[in-house]
Amino acid sequence: MNELLDKIETSYPALASAAADWRYQPEPGLLAGRNILVTGAGAGIGAAAAKSFACYGANVILLGRSRKPLEDVFDWIEQHTNTQAVIVPCDLELLDAGATHALHAAISENYGILHGLLHNASRLGPKVPLEHYPIEEWLRVMQTNVNAPFILTHTLFDLLDAADEACVINTSSSVGRQGRAYWGAYAVSKFATEGFSQVLADETESAGRIRVYSVNPGGTRTAMRKAAYPLEDPATLPSPEQHMDLYLYLMAGSRSGKTLPATGAQLDARTWECQ
Numbered sequence: 001m002n003e004l005l006d007k008i009e010t011s012y013p014a015l016a017s018a019a020a021d022w023r024y025q026p027e028p029g030l031l032a033g034r035n036i037l038v039t040g041a042g043a044g045i046g047a048a049a050a051k052s053f054a055c056y057g058a059n060v061i062l063l064g065r066s067r068k069p070l071e072d073v074f075d076w077i078e079q080h081t082n083t084q085a086v087i088v089p090c091d092l093e094l095l096d097a098g099a100t101h102a103l104h105a106a107i108s109e110n111y112g113i114l115h116g117l118l119h120n121a122s123r124l125g126p127k128v129p130l131e132h133y134p135i136e137e138w139l140r141v142m143q144t145n146v147n148a149p150f151i152l153t154h155t156l157f158d159l160l161d162a163a164d165e166a167c168v169i170n171t172s173s174s175v176g177r178q179g180r181a182y183w184g185a186y187a188v189s190k191f192a193t194e195g196f197s198q199v200l201a202d203e204t205e206s207a208g209r210i211r212v213y214s215v216n217p218g219g220t221r222t223a224m225r226k227a228a229y230p231l232e233d234p235a236t237l238p239s240p241e242q243h244m245d246l247y248l249y250l251m252a253g254s255r256s257g258k259t260l261p262a263t264g265a266q267l268d269a270r271t272w273e274c275q
């Protein structure tokens with residue numbers, strides 16, 4: 001185990017133990033000086049990604065809805081890393097041009113440019129047949145999972161484009177690649193996520209500065225998974241930390257020292273292979 005993992009063994013044992021089996025073994029300082037925005041950074045996969053990015057040197061912009069979990073992640077980063085994190089309390093359901101322009105100004109003033117954008121926050125919505133799907137819920141899921149990532153990317157695009165290399169990760173799902181009964185707006189929103197990812201990748205490919213991926217975490221031990229499968233034993237699922245080598249590898253880009261998946265690639269956290 002390297003020095004970095006020794007350091008977090010007591011403060012973040014889940015990451016330290018997961019790292020032993022990672023397919024990609026990052027060097028300490030892999031993301032030093034990189035600025036990365038993570039949505040839904042207060043819990044689950046987003047919290048693990050925010051803390052992992054900070055562990056490897058990135059300044060993380062922690063965007064999320066509930067302030068307390070964001071503060072907990074922020075405090076951990078402050079205490080255990082030498083990076084500059086910031087909290088952006090924001091309900092993506094209410095995201096509008098005014099809020100994103102304020103966010104643009106804050107990132108621009110504090111960090112100058114953006115090297116990474118992890119669209120991670122999502123709303124699950126009810127699992128009911130389309131026939132009975134509440135229209136209001138449909139709109140809320142679409143706003144959080146589809147419209148908000150577009151608005152964020154649209155507004156922050158010039159900050160990403162100003163970086164020598166940047167990475168956008170869009171978080172998908174198995175039901176966004178093959179539709180499944182009763183997954184309603186969530187499944188449809190994840191198909192839109194795939195479409196968004198492909199269009200953005202195609203538009204940015206020739207300039208070669210921004211790489212865009214869609215990542216399906218697959219069943220992972222989080223509150224959302226528990227809400228979707230209340231009877232499942234969480235111990236049978238991988239932890240968010242077990243997927244963090246993929247997120248670090250993609251965000252690191254050329255610094256990873258590895259061949260990268262082509263921009264626009266669809267990846268699965270459970271089955272991807274490090275080149």
Ligand SMILES: NC(=O)c1ccc[n+]([C@@H]2O[C@H](COP(=O)([O-])OP(=O)(O)OC[C@H]3O[C@@H](n4cnc5c(N)ncnc54)[C@H](OP(=O)(O)O)[C@@H]3O)[C@@H](O)[C@H]2O)c1
Pocket residue numbers: 039040041042043044045046063064065066069090091092093119120121122123144171172173174216217218219220221222223224225
């Ligand atoms: N876990 C799985 O098995 C699984 C499988 C496939 C795909 N995914 C995808 O992976 C991503 C992360 O999921 P997760 O399992 O880590 O979920 P999670 O544990 O429920 O965490 C979701 C995070 O998103 C935030 N969020 C939700 N709605 C928001 C809003 N309107 N504005 C701002 N933040 C909001 C939540 O904040 P609050 O604390 O305020 O609610 C929470 O921090 C999602 O895109 C999900 O679709 C997960």
